[in-house]
Amino acid sequence: MTENILTEYGVFCPLFHEKSTFSTNDLAKEYEKTFGTDAVFVADTQTGGRGRCGHTFLSPEGGLYASYLFHPTSPAERMHVTAAAAVAVAEALREMGVAPSIKWVNDVYIGGKKVAGILSEGAIENGKYRYAVVGIGINLADGCEKAGIADIATSVEAESGRIPDKTALLGRVLSRFLEALADDEKTMRLYRENCFVIGKDVEVRDGELAYPAYVKDMTQNGELLLKLPNGEEKTLCAGEVHIRVKQTK
Ligand code: BTN
Numbered sequence: 001m002t003e004n005i006l007t008e009y010g011v012f013c014p015l016f017h018e019k020s021t022f023s024t025n026d027l028a029k030e031y032e033k034t035f036g037t038d039a040v041f042v043a044d045t046q047t048g049g050r051g052r053c054g055h056t057f058l059s060p061e062g063g064l065y066a067s068y069l070f071h072p073t074s075p076a077e078r079m080h081v082t083a084a085a086a087v088a089v090a091e092a093l094r095e096m097g098v099a100p101s102i103k104w105v106n107d108v109y110i111g112g113k114k115v116a117g118i119l120s121e122g123a124i125e126n127g128k129y130r131y132a133v134v135g136i137g138i139n140l141a142d143g144c145e146k147a148g149i150a151d152i153a154t155s156v157e158a159e160s161g162r163i164p165d166k167t168a169l170l171g172r173v174l175s176r177f178l179e180a181l182a183d184d185e186k187t188m189r190l191y192r193e194n195c196f197v198i199g200k201d202v203e204v205r206d207g208e209l210a211y212p213a214y215v216k217d218m219t220q221n222g223e224l225l226l227k228l229p230n231g232e233e234k235t236l237c238a239g240e241v242h243i244r245v246k247q248t249k
Helices: 024-034 081-094 156-160 166-182 184-194
Strands: 015-021 039-046 063-070 100-103 107-110 113-125 128-139 201-206 209-218 224-227 233-236 241-245
Touching: 015 024, 024 039, 024 063, 024 113, 024 128, 039 166, 063 166, 081 100, 081 107, 081 113, 081 128, 081 166, 081 184, 100 113, 100 184, 128 166, 166 184, 184 209, 209 233
Parallel strands: 015 039
Antiparallel strands: 039 063, 063 128, 100 107, 107 113, 113 128, 201 209, 201 241, 209 224, 224 233
């Protein structure tokens, strides 16, 4: 089904809605191969939803699962697609009266629990994006208890007492996202200001390697500045790295 229902949010490309699909990011990449134009893909459920580093992203009914395929014109190194999406999701949720913050690199949290995740993919050639796909998953209805993940995940319903209209929320997220893409400097400032891992002790997981560190700050490019227990300082790029915030007693 093709609809143009996001024009009032400044998004002028077709939207394809599926009841169930493997992954909306895959739909976007397939579409890119055939048509090569911008489009939005939404599914009520995903059977193969995924996050960074090949992690599974549980996608039962009651969530918003969407991917935006677009063709950035700026050089790839100046694009901060994941940061722009995280800022956009956080802003759109804040407008609903909840208090989200960003867990570097690509997650949005409320009260210490994950409410949304972002998976940016794309193809870069000669320092420029050929295309980019930003996939956004937001837990809307309160199914965390049932799914046995209530200790680590939350939902918009659990935090605000209501389930937002999916189209309206997606429209607000994408319009904030387009604004965020247009102003790198402001976006990276907001990304840093909203990133709750700064000033925290964390455990860094890099493949088989795990080590403790203190997060001193974030660079303008969105990398973390770490202080290691031996006093050394290190810059952490996203790559295949995960961090876990240590609980304070
Ligand atoms: C993460 O938790 O690391 C990111 C999760 C991203 C999930 C979204 S849902 C829509 C799109 N399709 C996917 O398979 N993943 C993204």
